[in-house]
Amino acid sequence: MNRKCDAFNCSREVDTGRFLCPSHWRMVPVAIQRSINTRFRACRANFAFLSDLAYLQACVDAIDGIARIEFGAGHAGHQARQGSYHRLLTLAKKKAAT
Template sequence: MKRQCDAFNCSREVASGRFLCLSHWRMVPVATQQAINTRYRACRADFGFLSDLVYLQACVDAIDGIAKIEYGAGHQAGQGSYHRLLRVAQRKATV
């Protein structure tokens, strides 16, 4: 199953279970890559990564970092699905 790369304005296809296309993944700092991989593996059995604060924050950091590299320091990637999921998870964590 294929899906689209989550980087801002990228239409490249990636395999299921992949977050970004290879060229965008290489732009992500190693520590952020490790956080994404570790939390995804730990929570993937029950889709828990979709509410995991560490995983979602790392994804948002990756997407925003790529947007800044590609479009300049003042650019924000927007409020994509990972941004929305992170806000929901943050709200639930404070309740």
């Protein structure tokens, strides 16, 4: 089953288990790519990556970085807060704080 790329305003389909389409993935710095891949592999059992702070932060950093490149700094910050990874990160931080 295919899903949509997680970059803002991208309608390209990506294979299951992929975070971004190839064009957007290439825009992500290598260190962030490594972090996403490492944390995803370490936490994929039971979908634990969806509450892993390091994984979610890396995803947010990737999405925000792409938005800054494509739309400029002002647009990125406003749109980024609306993304699902941003909401998951906020929830995971709240859970970790309790």
